[in-house]
Amino acid sequence: MENYDVIIAGASFAGLSVASQVRGKVLLVDKYDIGTFQISACGAPYDVIKDIGCEDSILQISDTFSFHVNNKIIDIQLEKPYCTFSFAKFCHILNSKNNADFLKAKIVGVKKRGGLFTLYTSKGDFSSGIIADATGWRASVAEKLSPGYVHRDMLSFGIETEVPYQCKTFHFFYEPDLIQEGVGWIFPCGEFSRIGVASYIGQRKLMGKLDSLLGRFNQKRQRVHGGFFCYCLKEPVVEGVFVVGCAQGQTLPLTGEGIRKCITYGIRCGEIIQQIVDGELDLREGQNEYSRFALRAKRGYDFLLKVQNGLLKTSEENIKMVARIISKRMVSKFVERYYRDI
Numbered sequence: 492m493e494n495y496d497v498i499i500a501g502a503s504f505a506g507l508s509v510a511s512q513v514r515g516k517v518l519l520v521d522k523y524d525i526g527t528f529q530i531s532a533c534g535a536p537y538d539v540i541k542d543i544g545c546e547d548s549i550l551q552i553s554d555t556f557s558f559h560v561n562n563k564i565i566d567i568q569l570e571k572p573y574c575t576f577s578f579a580k581f582c583h584i585l586n587s588k589n590n591a592d593f594l595k596a597k598i599v600g601v602k603k604r605g606g607l608f609t610l611y612t613s614k615g616d617f618s619s620g621i622i623a624d625a626t627g628w629r630a631s632v633a634e635k636l637s638p639g640y641v642h643r644d645m646l647s648f649g650i651e652t653e654v655p656y657q658c659k660t661f662h663f664f665y666e667p668d669l670i671q672e673g674v675g676w677i678f679p680c681g682e683f684s685r686i687g688v689a690s691y692i693g694q695r696k697l698m699g700k701l702d703s704l705l706g707r708f709n710q711k712r713q714r715v716h717g718g719f720f721c722y723c724l725k726e727p728v729v730e731g732v733f734v735v736g737c738a739q740g741q742t743l744p745l746t747g748e749g750i751r752k753c754i755t756y757g758i759r760c761g762e763i764i765q766q767i768v769d770g771e772l773d774l775r776e777g778q779n780e781y782s783r784f785a786l787r788a789k790r791g792y793d794f795l796l797k798v799q800n801g802l803l804k805t806s807e808e809n810i811k812m813v814a815r816i817i818s819k820r821m822v823s824k825f826v827e828r829y830y831r832d833i
């Protein structure tokens with residue numbers, strides 16, 4: 492059985508961010524080829540994508556969010572622009588920043604004996620003293636070591652499709668007629684747009700709602716992608732495994748924004764792991780340091796979850812009133828800064 496300094500499970504936003512910081516003998520495992528398993532609209536703050544060196548993957552930049560509430564459109568001007576990017580290009584650029592061995596295989600099991608993990612995959616078994624689980628909401632490693640780690644009642648579900656529709660701003664639809672317990676969106680991507688709908692309560696029957704949103708813009712559904720995402724922050728270290736990204740619940744409630752968080756937490760997790768590999772931190776110190784970092788924004792997550800739950804109960808008229816208040820320049824600046832600090 493081959494032994495590695497570090498094994499990273501999952502090679503999407505979180506896994507690739509961890510890998511970008513770790514040297515030594517590293518194994519990166521994913522059941523799909525890198526950059527082929529897109530679930531998201533790939534919208535993120537422009538500076539986050541630029542700072543991680545993936546600017547070449549950007550498709551469109553805009554500094555306006557347009558909220559559709561109660562048949563009105565309320566524009567919110569952003570201080571810092573947002574962008575969409577190509578998932579494949581982003582992953583390939585970020586992947587070029589590591590020297591890990593990539594293995595396309597499904598993780599089917601894990602065992603811990605003493606300080607050593609054995610990872611069982613569809614293409615053989617591998618061992619390491621350090622594992623990072625970045626396998627998304629399923630938390631495929633952590634859940635196997637600690638059954639019940641995944642809170643199935645704390646998952647949102649979304650789907651979207653890419654259509655040849657062009658627009659200038661990011662659109663969000665808070666309209667009960669469209670979707671009662673969630674949100675719709677249009678993310679502009681240059682020649683095309685990603686149009687989608689998501690349910691905060693994990694409702695999976697969304698095709699009709701997606702078709703209805705597409706119909707408003709005379710568009711027809713193309714290939715659909717999407718999935719669940721977890722919005723509840725959980726323990727960052729489970730049985731000694733570092734849990735990163737959506738696996739730890741790092742996708743924000745209310746907005747469903749996860750990429751920015753996966754990158755930030757992934758990079759910090761990778762830096763800490765490298766310090767452990769270099770002997771600057773012992774394993775326990777590194778785990779404590781990562782736990783502190785990954786839970787530092789818990790109050791912000793809890794607050795957004797309260798707003799998300801409140802949104803499910805409040806009237807469209809109230810949502811419109813709040814959106815109007817937020818659209819005032821001073822208020823929007825404050826809200827944007829608070830949100831970006833979470």
Ligand SMILES: Cc1cc2nc3c(=O)[nH]c(=O)nc-3n(C[C@H](O)[C@H](O)[C@H](O)COP(=O)(O)OP(=O)(O)OC[C@H]3O[C@@H](n4cnc5c(N)ncnc54)[C@H](O)[C@@H]3O)c2cc1C
Pocket residue numbers: 500501502503504505506520521522523528530531532533534535596597598599625626627628629631648649650651687689716717718719720735736737738741742747748749750751753
């Ligand atoms: C429809 C939709 C739209 C979204 N839009 C946005 C957006 O515009 N902006 C934003 O910030 N966030 C968005 N999100 C949320 C965002 O997609 C997640 O926060 C993000 O994908 C989490 O990244 P991750 O790396 O943690 O996990 P994932 O992206 O889920 O990646 C997990 C990786 O692990 C691999 N894996 C899983 N299990 C195994 C296994 N057993 N063996 C091997 N490999 C495995 C998978 O193949 C995958 O590559 C959206 C989500 C949805 C559903």
